[in-house]
Amino acid sequence: METNSIILSTLKTIAKKSNNLSRPQKILSITTAIFATLTFILFKKTTSPPKRLKHIPSVSYVGMMLGYLKAQPLMEITKKYIDPVIAKSPDGLYMRPSRKIWNIYVTEPELAKIVYNKNDLFPKLDLTANHAGTYSGKFSARSNNLFFSTGAEWKRQRRIANPAFHSAMPTNLFGQYTKKLFSSIAKSITSNDSSLVDLSSFFTNYTLDVIGDAGFGFKFNSLQDSTSEYVLRYDKVTEALMDPLFFFFPSLDAEYIWLFPKRQEVHKELGVFLEMVREIIAQKRLSLSEKKKLKELAIARGEADTPSEKASEKDILTLLIESAETDENHDISDISNDMLLSNMCVLFTAGHDTTTAALLFFIYELAINQEIQEKARKEIISILGDGTTDVLPTPEQLSKMDYLNMVIKETLRLHSPVPISSPRIASEDCMLGQTFIPKGSTIVIDAISIHRNSKYWSSPDLFNPDRFLPGGEADQHAGSGLTYVPFGGGSRHCIGRNFAMNEQKMMLSMFGDFPQKPDGDDLQFNSIGTVFVASLFLLEWFEYKPAGKAVIELSEIQQLVGDDNKWNVDYFFNSHFLPSTECLEGVQAIQSEIEEIPTRSLQLFQTKLYEARFSDTLLEKDKRSSQWL
Numbered sequence: 001m002e003t004n005s006i007i008l009s010t011l012k013t014i015a016k017k018s019n020n021l022s023r024p025q026k027i028l029s030i031t032t033a034i035f036a037t038l039t040f041i042l043f044k045k046t047t048s049p050p051k052r053l054k055h056i057p058s059v060s061y062v063g064m065m066l067g068y069l070k071a072q073p074l075m076e077i078t079k080k081y082i083d084p085v086i087a088k089s090p091d092g093l094y095m096r097p098s099r100k101i102w103n104i105y106v107t108e109p110e111l112a113k114i115v116y117n118k119n120d121l122f123p124k125l126d127l128t129a130n131h132a133g134t135y136s137g138k139f140s141a142r143s144n145n146l147f148f149s150t151g152a153e154w155k156r157q158r159r160i161a162n163p164a165f166h167s168a169m170p171t172n173l174f175g176q177y178t179k180k181l182f183s184s185i186a187k188s189i190t191s192n193d194s195s196l197v198d199l200s201s202f203f204t205n206y207t208l209d210v211i212g213d214a215g216f217g218f219k220f221n222s223l224q225d226s227t228s229e230y231v232l233r234y235d236k237v238t239e240a241l242m243d244p245l246f247f248f249f250p251s252l253d254a255e256y257i258w259l260f261p262k263r264q265e266v267h268k269e270l271g272v273f274l275e276m277v278r279e280i281i282a283q284k285r286l287s288l289s290e291k292k293k294l295k296e297l298a299i300a301r302g303e304a305d306t307p308s309e310k311a312s313e314k315d316i317l318t319l320l321i322e323s324a325e326t327d328e329n330h331d332i333s334d335i336s337n338d339m340l341l342s343n344m345c346v347l348f349t350a351g352h353d354t355t356t357a358a359l360l361f362f363i364y365e366l367a368i369n370q371e372i373q374e375k376a377r378k379e380i381i382s383i384l385g386d387g388t389t390d391v392l393p394t395p396e397q398l399s400k401m402d403y404l405n406m407v408i409k410e411t412l413r414l415h416s417p418v419p420i421s422s423p424r425i426a427s428e429d430c431m432l433g434q435t436f437i438p439k440g441s442t443i444v445i446d447a448i449s450i451h452r453n454s455k456y457w458s459s460p461d462l463f464n465p466d467r468f469l470p471g472g473e474a475d476q477h478a479g480s481g482l483t484y485v486p487f488g489g490g491s492r493h494c495i496g497r498n499f500a501m502n503e504q505k506m507m508l509s510m511f512g513d514f515p516q517k518p519d520g521d522d523l524q525f526n527s528i529g530t531v532f533v534a535s536l537f538l539l540e541w542f543e544y545k546p547a548g549k550a551v552i553e554l555s556e557i558q559q560l561v562g563d564d565n566k567w568n569v570d571y572f573f574n575s576h577f578l579p580s581t582e583c584l585e586g587v588q589a590i591q592s593e594i595e596e597i598p599t600r601s602l603q604l605f606q607t608k609l610y611e612a613r614f615s616d617t618l619l620e621k622d623k624r625s626s627q628w629l
């Protein structure tokens with residue numbers, strides 16, 4: 001019903017019914033009725049999609065909000081409120097509320113392809129428009145970066161950044177940090193009184209150390225010391241980005257910030273963090289220009305040229321600066337320090353939590369899919385061997401791990417760390433499939449629904465890496481549009497895709513290659529399984545907030561193994577986590593001792609953990625909340 005007619009009919013009803021009332025009663029009833037009508041109108045306005053988009057099916061606003069408030073897993077919300085609407089939609093388009101606006105969501109691969117590919121018709125919405133002076137606005141220096149910029153500025157930034165992300169990958173760096181990851185888990189197991197190991201925090205530290213070092217040569221060393229000044233500051237700064245109050249009401253973060261002294265504190269903290277990154281950029285520029293001068297001097301003197309650093313050993317910041325220098329149309333002055341700062345901050349947000357989530361879900365899926373885990377481990381061992389020392393896989397070896405690659409891809413299908421794209425805006429009236437899209441509508445690609453679209457993926461909820469076999473289900477989608485979009489699509493696809501895939505492959509292959517006794521059948525415990533399973537007594541996942549916990553309850557393991565063999569459990573973790581380079585002597589000692597380990601206890605250890613794997617707690621705890629979408 002139209003708003004005017006609601007008001008009119010309400011007033012008529014009141015007039016009719018109020019004839020017999022006293023004057024004060026009349027005033028009270030009229031005021032109450034007007035108040036109730038206005039509340040109803042406001043409620044209707046907020047909870048209904050705009051009139052011009054009424055032709056597109058929409059999900060229940062109240063249902064979705066209740067789901068968010070109850071922190072229901074995203075998959076539950078999707079199945080309950082979204083799937084039935086998609087089923088009724090001819091083009092697979094549906095409307096869903098997000099903050100203050102209603103977006104159109106795309107679930108058909110053909111239409112996703114159109115939106116992703118037609119960058120001029122559907123440019124990214126400027127999400128930073130109302131964020132001047134806010135925390136997030138300061139963090140990403142408004143839109144002066146690859147992620148938020150649009151049009152010619154985005155093209156310029158992407159051209160400068162492309163070579164930096166397409167040169168050789170820092171695989172060695174990934175491997176070195178994986179070793180540090182193992183030894184920090186080992187240390188925590190032996191020194192932790194509560195005997196709890198939060199795997200998600202280890203992975204968060206691992207990906208932070210990697211992105212800090214590979215991004216701009218900064219060593220957070222969070223794996224060694226997660227309470228250092230820099231790590232704590234980084235945690236505080238990034239956590240504050242997600243504060244719901246200021247996320248939903250940006251003006252409180254700028255004009256009304258004086259009302260929130262605690263928020264002022266984090267703004268200050270952000271200032272210190274940004275100053276630190278600025279300093280790193282300034283130092284980098286200085287050292288690069290000094291190196292350049294020295295090189296020119298050597299050439300002028302006719303001295304032999306010193307071999308340049310390999311691209312795989314340079315950080316992204318260096319590569320960006322060098323790329324801008326060699327770009328045909330731009331000199332170094334075109335890449336301002338502000339732009340570099342903004343991009344470094346974006347690298348953190350785009351490349352840290354995403355990879356952590358992908359790694360955690362990989363481990364979760366292998367823990368509950370034993371056969372797949374076994375197969376992945378066999379492949380890794382067939383390529384890296386099964387010796388007693390740690391192996392750092394080479395890029396060639398990684399490229400042979402086809403099955404591991406398939407498992408990673410399947411994880412990203414079923415648990416896309418970026419479940420929806422950032423909104424695009426229709427720059428003019430147009431048709432998307434059979435549906436009219438008015439100018440100014442905002443459009444989002446719903447990766448989760450595309451990845452679970454049963455027209456393209458058989459039994460979509462099933463974890464099945466074989467979909468990605470050559471000539472398999474995924475290949476058969478050719479010509480059906482974009483059926484697989486964990487890294488987005490079109491020219492704005494994820495620039496860090498190769499980086500993220502290599503980082504995961506390197507770390508996960510090393511997980512799968514824990515040394516074990518080369519020839520002993522009796523000692524055929526599955527180390528990848530043991531570690532994966534042991535790590536997953538509990539796993540909780542909250543979207544965009546890797547506060548989830550994957551926990552090893554060591555005391556429980558010790559109980560299973562029995563007091564007599566307690567030492568063996570400690571031994572197991574120590575011997576399998578310590579990097580061999582740092583303890584060659586230790587490894588030799590371990591090798592001679594290995595014969596004496598009672599194999600029965602190891603088998604028991606393994607079997608019990610495998611049983612624990614299926615506990616309901618683990619499955620129930622796979623929570624995904626979609627509060628931030």
Ligand code: HEM
Pocket residue numbers: 146147148158346347350351352354355358416417418420421422423485486487488489491492493494495496497499500
């Ligand atoms: C598993 C890990 C990752 C996933 C799933 C992922 C996913 C995505 C997706 C879906 C987009 C497109 C968003 C859109 O179109 O709205 C994107 C863009 C982007 N990603 Fe990633 N990403 C990952 C890791 C990384 C890493 C490691 C980096 C950097 C080192 C990175 C940097 C970026 C940047 C800069 C963009 C914006 C590109 C542009 O607009 O030109 N991402 N990512």
